[in-house]
Amino acid sequence: MQSLISNIIQQVDQIVLGKDQQVRLSLACLFAEGHLLIEDLPGMGKTTLAHCLAKVLGLKFERVQFTSDLLPADILGVAIFEREQGVFKFHPGPVFTQVLLADEINRSSPKTQSALLEAMEEGQVTIEGKSRPLPKPFFVIATQNPLSQSGTFPLPESQLDRFLMRISLGYPSPASERMLFEGVDPRARIRQLTPIVTHEQLSAIQAAVHQVKASDSLLDYVQRLVAFTRSDTQFAYGLSPRGALALLRAAKAWALIHNREYLVPEDVQTVLPAVVGHRVRGRGHSQDSEPLVKHLRDSVNVLG
Amino acid sequence: MLAKPWRPRLTPSGKPPKQAEYLARDKLAWLLVMQAMLILPLLFNLPFWLWLVWAITAFWRTQMFRGRWGTPGSLVKTLLALICAGGLFASYAGKTGTETMVGLLVCAFSLKLLEVNSGRDAQLLLFIGFIITATQFLFSQTPQAAAYALLCVVLLLASWRSLYLTHAQSTGMRFKRGGMILLHALPIMLVLFVVIPRLGPLWAIPNQQAAKTGFSDSLSPGDLGNLALDRSPAFRVGFADQPPPVNQLYWRGLVLDTFDGRTWRMRDTWGVQSRAPNDDKAIKRELTDYSIIVEPHGQPWLFSLMTAQRVENTSNSIRITADSLLMNRIPVAQRMRYQVSSALQIEWPEPPQLNKLQRDNYTRLPRDSNPQTRALAESWRSQNLGDAQIIAQALALFNREFTYTLQPPLLGQHSVDEFLLTTKRGFCEHFSSAFAFLLRAAGIPARVVVGYQGGRWNPVENYLLVSQSDAHAWTEVWIEGTGWQMIDPTAAVAPNRIQQGMNEALGESDQQLVANAWRSSKLLYNLQLRWDAATYTWQRWVLNYDSEAQEGLLSRLLGGTETWRITLWLIGLGLVGAGLFAWALLRNQKGALLRPETKAVKKLEQKLAQLGYRRKTGETLGDFIHRVLYSEPQLKNGLTQIAQLFEQVAYQNRPEQLPQLQQAVKQFPR
Numbered sequence: 001m002q003s004l005i006s007n008i009i010q011q012v013d014q015i016v017l018g019k020d021q022q023v024r025l026s027l028a029c030l031f032a033e034g035h036l037l038i039e040d041l042p043g044m045g046k047t048t049l050a051h052c053l054a055k056v057l058g059l060k061f062e063r064v065q066f067t068s069d070l071l072p073a074d075i076l077g078v079a080i081f082e083r084e085q086g087v088f089k090f091h092p093g094p095v096f097t098q099v100l101l102a103d104e105i106n107r108s109s110p111k112t113q114s115a116l117l118e119a120m121e122e123g124q125v126t127i128e129g130k131s132r133p134l135p136k137p138f139f140v141i142a143t144q145n146p147l148s149q150s151g152t153f154p155l156p157e158s159q160l161d162r163f164l165m166r167i168s169l170g171y172p173s174p175a176s177e178r179m180l181f182e183g184v185d186p187r188a189r190i191r192q193l194t195p196i197v198t199h200e201q202l203s204a205i206q207a208a209v210h211q212v213k214a215s216d217s218l219l220d221y222v223q224r225l226v227a228f229t230r231s232d233t234q235f236a237y238g239l240s241p242r243g244a245l246a247l248l249r250a251a252k253a254w255a256l257i258h259n260r261e262y263l264v265p266e267d268v269q270t271v272l273p274a275v276v277g278h279r280v281r282g283r284g285h286s287q288d289s290e291p292l293v294k295h296l297r298d299s300v301n302v303l304g
Numbered sequence: 305m306l307a308k309p310w311r312p313r314l315t316p317s318g319k320p321p322k323q324a325e326y327l328a329r330d331k332l333a334w335l336l337v338m339q340a341m342l343i344l345p346l347l348f349n350l351p352f353w354l355w356l357v358w359a360i361t362a363f364w365r366t367q368m369f370r371g372r373w374g375t376p377g378s379l380v381k382t383l384l385a386l387i388c389a390g391g392l393f394a395s396y397a398g399k400t401g402t403e404t405m406v407g408l409l410v411c412a413f414s415l416k417l418l419e420v421n422s423g424r425d426a427q428l429l430l431f432i433g434f435i436i437t438a439t440q441f442l443f444s445q446t447p448q449a450a451a452y453a454l455l456c457v458v459l460l461l462a463s464w465r466s467l468y469l470t471h472a473q474s475t476g477m478r479f480k481r482g483g484m485i486l487l488h489a490l491p492i493m494l495v496l497f498v499v500i501p502r503l504g505p506l507w508a509i510p511n512q513q514a515a516k517t518g519f520s521d522s523l524s525p526g527d528l529g530n531l532a533l534d535r536s537p538a539f540r541v542g543f544a545d546q547p548p549p550v551n552q553l554y555w556r557g558l559v560l561d562t563f564d565g566r567t568w569r570m571r572d573t574w575g576v577q578s579r580a581p582n583d584d585k586a587i588k589r590e591l592t593d594y595s596i597i598v599e600p601h602g603q604p605w606l607f608s609l610m611t612a613q614r615v616e617n618t619s620n621s622i623r624i625t626a627d628s629l630l631m632n633r634i635p636v637a638q639r640m641r642y643q644v645s646s647a648l649q650i651e652w653p654e655p656p657q658l659n660k661l662q663r664d665n666y667t668r669l670p671r672d673s674n675p676q677t678r679a680l681a682e683s684w685r686s687q688n689l690g691d692a693q694i695i696a697q698a699l700a701l702f703n704r705e706f707t708y709t710l711q712p713p714l715l716g717q718h719s720v721d722e723f724l725l726t727t728k729r730g731f732c733e734h735f736s737s738a739f740a741f742l743l744r745a746a747g748i749p750a751r752v753v754v755g756y757q758g759g760r761w762n763p764v765e766n767y768l769l770v771s772q773s774d775a776h777a778w779t780e781v782w783i784e785g786t787g788w789q790m791i792d793p794t795a796a797v798a799p800n801r802i803q804q805g806m807n808e809a810l811g812e813s814d815q816q817l818v819a820n821a822w823r824s825s826k827l828l829y830n831l832q833l834r835w836d837a838a839t840y841t842w843q844r845w846v847l848n849y850d851s852e853a854q855e856g857l858l859s860r861l862l863g864g865t866e867t868w869r870i871t872l873w874l875i876g877l878g879l880v881g882a883g884l885f886a887w888a889l890l891r892n893q894k895g896a897l898l899r900p901e902t903k904a905v906k907k908l909e910q911k912l913a914q915l916g917y918r919r920k921t922g923e924t925l926g927d928f929i930h931r932v933l934y935s936e937p938q939l940k941n942g943l944t945q946i947a948q949l950f951e952q953v954a955y956q957n958r959p960e961q962l963p964q965l966q967q968a969v970k971q972f973p974r
Contacts, residue, residue, distance in 0.1 A: 217899060217954040262956050265924045298922035303902050 001205060002259050007196055008056055009257075015052050015186050015193070016045055018176025025167050025274050026053060026141075028253035031205050034164020034246065035120050035140040037105075037278065044169045046143040047103060048186050053141065054099035057202060058195025060135065062097035066108035068151065072115035076125050090127065095119050098135050102142040106152045113159055116140065120162045137202065164246050165271070166278040205256070212252035213262045220304055221265055222248055225272075228300045229280055234292060236281045243279045250275045265302045272297055327426060332369055334463040334478075335426055336362055339417065342436045342456050343410050349443045350407045351395040357388060358414040365417045376418050384415055406439045423467045430467075433460050445639075447842040454486070461485045495877065499858070499870055502851040518601045519754050519775055523560055524567040525715050525723070528754075529731045532710055534772035537599055538756055539607060540840050541768040544593035548609070550758055552648060554778060554790060555607040555770060557755035559627045561666060563744070565673030566719050568737060568752045571665075588613060588647035595643045597843050598636060606630035607755055607770075609646040610790060617642035618850050641848045655785040658749060666749030666782060674720040674741060681745030694746050695781060698739055699796040706730070708798035732794040736777040739793040749782035753790070764837035900962055901953040904969045908946060911972055925950055942972045 005027075012023045026049060029036045038046045047063075054061035064075055077093030094100065095116075105113060119125050120140050124133045142163070145152055160166070172180065180186075197205075214222075222244065230238030239247070251267040258267075276296065277289045327335075339358065347355055367373035376384070388411040396404045413432050420426050437456045440449060462482030469478075518538060519527060539555075547553075560568035591613070598606060608615070611628045621633040622642055630644070658666070669678070684694050705728050712730045715722045720741045723734050730738075736752050743750035757776035759768040778792040849857075858865045862873050898906070909919055912932060919928040929943045949965040952958045 213957065215955045215957050217901070264926070264951060264955050266926060269922075269924065298920065301921050302924045303905055303919075304898060 001201075001208060004197065004201060005205065005257055005259075011056050011193065011196060012049075012052050015189050016049050017179050018173045019045070019049070019169055022167050022169055023049070024254070024257055025165060025271065028250060028257055028271065029165040029274075030057070030139055031209050031256065032164060032249045032253035033137065033206055033209075034250065035142070035162060037160070037163040037166040038141065038143045038169065039146065039166055040143070040168045040170070042104075042145060044171070045186075046169060047101065048190070049169070050099070050101045050141040050143070051190050052193065054101070054139075055190055055193040056195065057099075057197050058199070059098035059137070059139070061099045061101065062094040063101040063103060064094050065103045066105050066112065068107055068109060068153075070108045070112045072112050075112065075115055076119075076127055079128055088128075090132075092132075095125060096132075096134060098137055099139045099141060102140055104145060105142040106144040106155055108153065110153055110156060113153070113155060117159060117162065120159075137206075160278045161240065161242060163278065164250055165274040167274050209249065209253045209256050211261070212255050214248060214252070215262065217304070218263045218265065218268070221300070221302055222268060224300050224304070225268070225296065228296060229276075232296075232299070234282055234295060236283050239276065239279055243276065246279075247271065247275045269297055269302075327369070327420065327422065329369070330472075331423075331426065331463075331466055331469075332365070334466045335417070335420065335429060336365070338433060338456075338459050338463045339413065339429075341459055342433050342440075343413065345440050345449070345452060346406060346410055346436070346443070349403060350410060351391070353391060353395075354407060354410055354414075357411060361414045361417045365420070368418075375421075381415070381418065384418075385411075388415065402442055406442060409436060409439065426467050427464070430460055430464050445847055447838055450842070450846075458482045458486055491881065495874070497849070498854070499874065502849070502854050518603070518772055519557070521558060521560075521603070522567050522569045523733050523737065523752060523754055523777060525712070525719050525730070525734055525737070528733050528775045528777060529710055529712070531772045531775040532731075536772050537836065537839075538601070538770045538772050538774065539596050539598040540836075540843075541594050541596050541759065541770065542766070542840075542844075543768070544595075547594075547761070547768060548590075548592055548648060551795075552609070553758050553768070554610060554753075554776070554792070555756040555759075556610060556629060556753050557605050557607050559629060559751050559753050559780070561751040563669060563737075563741065565670045566715075566717065568740075587651040587653070588649075589651065590648035591645055592648060593643065593645050595641060597639060597641045597840065597848070599639060600637050602635050602637065604632045604635050606632055606636070606642065608644045609648065611648075611650055612644050612646050614645040615642055616644075618852050639843060639847060641844070650787070652787060656787045658782060663749055666751055667744045667747055669741065669744050674718045676718075676721045677724055677738070677741055678745045680724070681742050685746050691748050691784065694748065695743065695791065698742050699791075699793060702735060702739070702793050702796040706735070706797045708794065733777040735793040735797060736779045739791070740779045743779070743781055751780050753778055753780055757792075760833075762833050762837050762840070764834055765840050767837075767840055769836055769840075899954070901950060901965060904962075904966045905946075905950055908969045908972060911969075939973055942968065946972065 079088040079090045082089045226244045250271040254267045273293045282292045462478045562569045707729045713727045740750040754777045756770045756774040759770035780788045783789045952961045
């Protein structure tokens, strides 16, 4: 399994250049059965990463470009009257897939954003009173532009909470950018990618995440972290139990990627910004949660 | 006992419920139980109808709670108070003593219950309760009484706490919390007990006349036999050094020197019958120092070994009579402690003399009594035997023909004649009486001494317990050239009585008799020993802790008794206590919950801090060690090992590696 994981990482790394950490984080997110939110400026490789992940994992991939006039039916599907048969027939939308890339999700109205809620949480959609299960596995990889950009609707907290991780890619290093210039177009290379993971193998990896052990000492640390967000004055509100569980699950996936059967505090600290960053908000007006997460990490004693 | 939600209830008359119902059920129950416990020991010493007063008020208060009866009006209350006061007046015939006053307090305590409507009233009741608890000590100061009082205080504190409880709590928990409060106060209590100046009693405790126990100031046949079954302690003796051998342990109480044919009596006055024994010229040998704690026996006399030279007690109320006996100024109504120094042997440089009057006194016999004994003595005298030979003759007579028994036949008018010549069975008073009579008849000065002989050694606390059953009578004979000499005719008959105690000296039927009274199993015997030792310690360290003992203890503990010294020590103790408390608080907050592996790492951090490296709060141990190794690569081996071990113990659930981790930290940086 370990060689398989490193194989996947290697494949993705070849296309998304110089973004080792982000690639591993997004893989950890998928292994932990969580949805991923990638936040960055346009053109930073968000879509490439998402597409690449889907392809390598051998999953059915759909992409929805969110616009301000996008309606829920456009994502979920719609029932159309078939004149010959005299019945309404359901035409499934793009959500019926395994990896859904919701591009620029914050460009659409909240109504459309919330259409994704049920799909993300329950793994099913309900249209016209009928629940329809989504295929398994089901990942949403959403990208969004920074909120400061014009024409964006901020995602509500409830929806943000449904993403296991939020990462940003950032500008590439000069060396990787040079390689990008010199190399073949990434899109062409994605097309050439072949799946290297079967469906069963992916399930096995996801099951292995749950087998990673968290000792009492480590759980103490996680609890201290959570308690700090709830008591410290810089936080407007603390982490929910779901947030705490998410932190633990993401850290386990991270430990698995690094071939460990047990958690160490470093795992928690590494996934901390990605998991906690979009779940907390400071008391000030700043939307940027990075200093807040850093404050959290630096203030809580690792050893008790 | 769970608090039930309070539900308003209408009185039968349809009026809204009285204030009285506002005390919740469980709080009232606690108050009632508390009151019952507190006054229970007092009621044994007070008139029986006080039980009734409490029972009636308790019932009334319960009915008030249930809404059946109303709150008594002021007329009823006044009437009740008057009835109680009148009852007390009648019971004590107008005397105002301790018991009357305590009775009044108990009445007030009981009646107050009718007025308890709110938590505030209940609090007042509790305050009276504390005073009531203190009054328990007016009647008994034994360790049991103290334990009971302690229990009462716990109950009071628990009830007090219960008044403010807003939620249900189990009875055990309430007791536990009440006990905790007391436990917190205990150190302060101890310190105050030790250092608070001991004033003499501000008032005497009157009418505490102890019932007279033990022997009386006269001795007729059968008197001491009754005491043989009485196991209650008479007094306890602690020796400064080794105790004297058991055959020297004759605790003299009284000298009886007048005989009327049947009964030996003490002369009316404590006069100067013989010359003072503590003559300056006398050479005292085998001086023995001991201290005695005597149980109240309602008589003025106290006990000492022959011959008491010096006696001390705190109130200096004891003096030594001419017969070397100890006499207290007033009858002993409370336990008291005194120190005696006795000379077991005295040698006189020139032979002591009895004057004519004394000699007459000690040889006087009633004219017509016991003619046969007289004849016997005179026959000895006429054989031209010397004093020593006559004494030997008499002892030999006892030894040959007499039996020691607790069930002697009854004796008539000429008791000595009947005993000596007919029954020949008797107890120590028969022997001593007959012996003294014989000698007096032969013209040798002799007297009967009553007291105690022997005692049981308590190895737990190293003291001698002398019980009532050790009561004994023996004789003292005037030997020309030596003075008064103790001679115990009982020893001639039943040497075991002296050597091992009475039980061994008795025949089978007597043993049966005694066994029912006090012979018990080995375990019970040991328990008895321990319990008595506890009583002795209690008496010695708590009840006898007077100003003198305090001074002694303080100067031993603190090196002096000056005020500044005590103040300084108190402040010091307070600071130490506060420091300990603060330390415990901090420790609880910081360290007590740390896992052992974390403690080990803290030690490592201390060592690295000396090198100038400090782990940041949010830094993992691995990151920290990495940072240290960057500039201190020579520590690589030790630190990497520790990091690995810590990871194994803390995160891989391998606690078996803990000793290795601790060892590695200990050895670091070598």
